[in-house]
Amino acid sequence: MKLLDEIQRLKIERNAVILAHNYQIPAIQDVADFIGDSLGLSLQAQATDAETIVFCGVHFMAETAAVLCPDKTVLIPDLEAGCSLASTITASQLRTWKEEHPGAAVVVYVNCSADVKAEADYCCTSANALRIVESIPADREILFAPDMFLGEYIREHTEHTIHVWMGECHVHAAIRPADVEKQLAEHPDAELLIHPECGCVSNVMWQLSKGDLPPDRTRITSTTGMIESIESSPASEFLVATETGILHQMKKRHPKRTFLPVQADAECMYMKMITLEKLAKALREGIHEVRVPKETASRARLAIERMVSIH
Ligand code: 13P
Ligand code: SF4
Numbered sequence: 001m002k003l004l005d006e007i008q009r010l011k012i013e014r015n016a017v018i019l020a021h022n023y024q025i026p027a028i029q030d031v032a033d034f035i036g037d038s039l040g041l042s043l044q045a046q047a048t049d050a051e052t053i054v055f056c057g058v059h060f061m062a063e064t065a066a067v068l069c070p071d072k073t074v075l076i077p078d079l080e081a082g083c084s085l086a087s088t089i090t091a092s093q094l095r096t097w098k099e100e101h102p103g104a105a106v107v108v109y110v111n112c113s114a115d116v117k118a119e120a121d122y123c124c125t126s127a128n129a130l131r132i133v134e135s136i137p138a139d140r141e142i143l144f145a146p147d148m149f150l151g152e153y154i155r156e157h158t159e160h161t162i163h164v165w166m167g168e169c170h171v172h173a174a175i176r177p178a179d180v181e182k183q184l185a186e187h188p189d190a191e192l193l194i195h196p197e198c199g200c201v202s203n204v205m206w207q208l209s210k211g212d213l214p215p216d217r218t219r220i221t222s223t224t225g226m227i228e229s230i231e232s233s234p235a236s237e238f239l240v241a242t243e244t245g246i247l248h249q250m251k252k253r254h255p256k257r258t259f260l261p262v263q264a265d266a267e268c269m270y271m272k273m274i275t276l277e278k279l280a281k282a283l284r285e286g287i288h289e290v291r292v293p294k295e296t297a298s299r300a301r302l303a304i305e306r307m308v309s310i311h
Contacts, residue, residue: 003276007031010283016075017050018279019065021057022223023245023271028056028279035249037224038064038110039125042308045069054282055290056274058083062290063114067297067304077278079288081270083111085197088167089146091115097143101163104141107133110307111169112146114292118299123307126150126196127222131310133158149173150196153220156205169197175241175263177203183239183262184213190260191217191235193226195242200262230254243268 011018019041020032029035034044038061045053045065052073055062060083062076094116098106108120109129117123124132133154136142142160144151146167155162175198184192192213194204201220207213219229223242227249230238240247241262250259281287292300 003280004031007276007280007283010280011054014052014283014286015050016052016054016283017044017048018054018056019044021061021245021271022227022249023243023268024056024274025245025272026248027276028274029245029248031276031279032056037125037127037222039127039222039307039311040224041065042068042110042125042304043311045072045074046308048072052286054279056279057081058086058268058270059290060086060111060113063292064110064117064304066290066292067114067117067300068308070297073286074290075282075286076288076290077275077282078273081273083169083270084171085109085111085147085167085169086113086116089116089165091119094119094145097145097163097165101141101143104143104163105136106143106145107136108145108303109147109150110304114296114300116145117303118296120300120303121306123300123303125222125307127225128307128310129154129196130157132307133160133162135310136160147197149198149201152202153196153205156202168199169268171243171266171268172197173199175200175266179263180204180239180241183260187237187239187260189235190237190239191233192219192239193229193241194218194220195223195226196220198241200241226250227253230257242266243271245271 018032020035054075058081066074106120107122110125142162145165151164177200180200237258244261
């Protein structure tokens with residue numbers, strides 16, 4: 001309790017806002033001013049009047065906020081909170097790939113460093129990836145990085161010629177078709193909510209196209225998209241294929257419904273690095289400030305602004 005009181009006091013003293021991703025531990029979600037997916041949190045960062053943003057999420061998310069809000073102080077409670085997917089591509093690798101496909105439009109998923117975003121034409125999140133790609137003329141080749149499962153999902157749903165970088169998130173890649181099939185066999189009436197980074201997503205699309213899965217009870221969407229889709233669903237049971245931190249919001253908002261993880265140990269160790277103690281320390285000491293060099297930020301900003309303008 002003392003720690004929560006201290007966080008509230010320091011927040012006022014610093015004129016700070018606390019943003020938390022849907023995968024954060026419950027205690028962090030409960031103390032946050034806003035909880036959301038990558039797109040929603042970027043929009044909140046852009047809209048806030050607070051002088052300081054404390055980003056309870058992973059490093060690329062805090063960097064995105066720093067690019068969007070150059071006049072604000074962006075803090076992350078643990079600098080080690082990285083992302084296995086973001087580290088599958090560097091700016092120099094992307095430059096080499098671009099040289100192999102001159103003239104192609106480069107679309108990067110938000111899970112990458114600011115250096116990589118600075119090399120891109122467009123940035124997208126799981127919430128608007130399809131809309132971003134559809135805003136590009138259909139005759140232009142596209143390089144999509146770094147998530148191969150999301151890339152495959154986009155390729156299935158658009159007419160564009162898309163080259164996909166073979167990166168993956170270790171948490172989502174491990175959610176396999178067999179996990180989904182087992183859970184569906186045990187819970188035949190449940191609705192299936194899937195994050196497009198999952199290793200099962202291509203198989204689920206294939207099953208949908210064959211009519212083996214009911215399209216009205218299968219949703220492939222961002223973390224906030226999953227939470228919001230529950231509102232309009234008549235189902236009482238949901239199978240959730242993503243990081244298990246999301247179950248906290250689902251259960252809190254819908255206490256009478258049942259939510260089951262497709263894979264119970266799908267945990268992102270990076271997201272779980274943020275604790276109440278580290279959050280309090282961040283507010284107390286003004287650490288760890290996330291800064292993006294001016295030149296990188298100005299090159300990354302165009303791609304990120306395209307991302308936040310299409311939602
Ligand atoms: P969302 O933008 O859908 O919340 O996804 C972010 C993420 O890191 C998924 O692993
Ligand atoms: Fe990165 Fe995967 Fe963690 Fe999301 S769940 S932050 S993609 S490592």
